[in-house]
Amino acid sequence: MPKISTRGTVMPASPIRKLVPLSDSAKARGLKVYHLNIGQPDIATPKVGLNAIRYLDRKILEYSPSDGFCSYRKKLTAYYSKFKMNINADDIIITTGGSEAVLFAFMACLDPGDEIIVPEPAYANYMAFAISAGALIRGVASTIENGFALPPIEKFEALINEKTKGILICNPNNPTGYLYSRTEMNKIRDLVKKYDLYLFSDEVYREFIYTSSPYISALHLVGIEENVVLIDSVSKRYSECGIRVGMLITKNKELRKTVMKFCQARLSPPLFGQIIAEATLEVPEEYMRDVYDEYLERRNFTVDTLNRIPGVYSPIPMGAFYTIARLPVDDTDKFCAWCLSDFEYEGQTIFIAPGSGFYADPTAGKNAVRIAYVLKKEELQNAMLVLEKALEEYNKIMNG
Amino acid sequence: MPKISTRGTVMPASPIRKLVPLSDSAKARGLKVYHLNIGQPDIATPKVGLNAIRYLDRKILEYSPSDGFCSYRKKLTAYYSKFKMNINADDIIITTGGSEAVLFAFMACLDPGDEIIVPEPAYANYMAFAISAGALIRGVASTIENGFALPPIEKFEALINEKTKGILICNPNNPTGYLYSRTEMNKIRDLVKKYDLYLFSDEVYREFIYTSSPYISALHLVGIEENVVLIDSVSKRYSECGIRVGMLITKNKELRKTVMKFCQARLSPPLFGQIIAEATLEVPEEYMRDVYDEYLERRNFTVDTLNRIPGVYSPIPMGAFYTIARLPVDDTDKFCAWCLSDFEYEGQTIFIAPGSGFYADPTAGKNAVRIAYVLKKEELQNAMLVLEKALEEYNKIMNG
Structure with a gap:
């Protein structure tokens, strides 16, 4: 078998997408998985865009x-x-x-x-x-x-x-x-x-x-x-x-x-x-305003809730729809995988992105995660509760 | 100004698309340009494909x-x-x-x-x-x-x-x-x-x-x-x-x-x-048969006509929708550019791809062109006539 290129070998797997198989099997086990891992908005695309191809x-x-x-x-x-x-x-x-x-x-x-x-x-x-x-x-x-x-x-x-x-x-x-x-x-x-x-x-x-x-x-x-x-x-x-x-x-x-x-x-x-x-480009200003208000509310809710979870800290992000939060765990690569493979709370779990994937140095970011607040507020509410419960149980196991 | 990468510098411009500005100005002068330069079929896309997004x-x-x-x-x-x-x-x-x-x-x-x-x-x-x-x-x-x-x-x-x-x-x-x-x-x-x-x-x-x-x-x-x-x-x-x-x-x-x-x-x-x-993938077999028949006829016509033009030779291509033809000129890079910039026959000209672009060695392919037979037969007919007239005039100028 011919050799893979060195470039291809050193190429990192996406830190966000590499946990997808674990998430897929969690879903196969019947769990509801909250996707806070990827910047895929749940916001409806403007109708003016969709209509352009309908009548093409x-x-x-x-x-x-x-x-x-x-x-x-x-x-x-x-x-x-x-x-x-x-x-x-x-x-x-x-x-x-x-x-x-x-x-x-x-x-x-x-x-x-x-x-x-x-x-x-x-x-x-x-x-x-x-x-x-x-x-x-x-x-x-x-x-x-x-x-x-x-x-x-x-x-x-x-x-x-x-x-x-x-x-x-x-x-x-x-x-x-x-x-x-x-x-x-x-x-x-x-x-x-x-x-x-x-x-x-x-x-x-x-x-x-x-x-x-x-x-x-x-x-x-x-x-x-x-x-x-x-x-x-x-x-x-x-x-x-x-x-x-x-x-x-x-x-x-x-x-x-x-x-x-x-x-x-x-x-x-x-x-x-x-x-x-x-x-x-012809999108009504109202659409953009509604989307903005929606994200603003989600940001405020997410950051506020994160900071109420014991040991968790998130600064207040000024833009985009992500935040980097510090979690009270040693290794978020393990914690994020564990959430998908070994944890559930009332039939739910969370998919969050380990911090290490956002650094060239693979040993950095070990106590951080990226959370994308791209879900509706009720879903974010559940997801934050699941995160809190997951941290509790994970640390009980780690310390016990 | 920071330096362009060596990779970017040695990267060749597309031999097919690099004459586009000449073609654009020919059109601006009011000429009809026959595009034999690019594998852009004029065949209608299957309706079953188009409908899939219309009713999405x-x-x-x-x-x-x-x-x-x-x-x-x-x-x-x-x-x-x-x-x-x-x-x-x-x-x-x-x-x-x-x-x-x-x-x-x-x-x-x-x-x-x-x-x-x-x-x-x-x-x-x-x-x-x-x-x-x-x-x-x-x-x-x-x-x-x-x-x-x-x-x-x-x-x-x-x-x-x-x-x-x-x-x-x-x-x-x-x-x-x-x-x-x-x-x-x-x-x-x-x-x-x-x-x-x-x-x-x-x-x-x-x-x-x-x-x-x-x-x-x-x-x-x-x-x-x-x-x-x-x-x-x-x-x-x-x-x-x-x-x-x-x-x-x-x-x-x-x-x-x-x-x-x-x-x-x-x-x-x-x-x-x-x-x-x-x-x-649900395209009717009839569509594929019609398209096939159409290209077969175009191929036969194109190759047959090319080989009747004095000094031109094209082998019979067995597949795809291109042929490489040898022209009675020294440098097809110059000839193809000239067709667009300095020639017209009854308000028409042709856009064909110089052969040199298809070789790693830039001195190769100088007497060849690639012709894409992606036009309707009547258009091909005109295009072949224009090619014949262009060769006549070009060689008159070159030898005169």
């Missing part, structure tokens, strides 16, 4: 342009201008989800052995895409005590060497929910400028900010326009995860030209995804 | 499983069994088009510096995906004089070294239309077995075989089951290029496990694509 009159399902439909890219500029982002249609390349935008950004900017610096905990799949490109992620730990604020910029600077090509941030942050302040963004800008680095900025959660602090996009930063690569996606904001539509946005022409070569190789982004996403 | 009752457009819907993978086994391919649902991973299947196969099997051997001319994007994985394509030239039959297997063997990880074939072949015989496939099998190589086999055109010779899939070959990686796609067979649904199929469990890590990182293949592709 297309006879041939052709390739679309490699950079996406021009009509869609043009309309997106109006969307971004609402956030004071000055983006032209030509700056936008439509990708197959935000995932492909990250992959192509890394492919076009990073060579094997190159390094990027990422505040941790971080979205696990950045690591997977870095490995695909042969690049290395150097983590700088943010801490729960500081609510996962940007670590001191000196810690970033200390890691910079001749292999360093960029900094990656997610803002508002998945998994911490942190929103970078203007002061923090300016520090990042100065460092990016000083060393002429790329700034990869994943901003897919900009609609979900629960604080009066302003949203500072990487594209708001003056003087590093050619350095910024913005990652975006419609998945979370319109509950359209399945259609696989994202964007790679950059003012850097040469980079766009390079990214386009990767886009041409894969021919085109999904046709129906683009049709739906384009129509969804 | 889904409220949330969720992620699908990373390996695709189980129901779809199960039904596909019946499709493959019609071709005597013994494939289980677990052997199949649904990808975002055949493109992603090639990329993930390379990512999981090949490390930077590894080599694969490919008979040339070959589908241009294999090169792009190889570069993405840091791997090298070693071409073995097939020749127009032999109708692009498999080159002597000794030529493959001569290239094998410690870096060689696999052989890649496309069968029936894009761009040549060649169908590998049982004898040829057995030779490939023996070589793959002798050196324990991967055999990547792209078989997306199996429905389009215009000869009584049997279709020998790589998965029909006995004794190399763990070595074969089959690439498939619904794009061409159902005129569903835009929905981005393909398959990576292998009996090699360890490889599947590795590929799944790449699949999990990009979360899921397109939702609507899968719904349409699954429904399309």
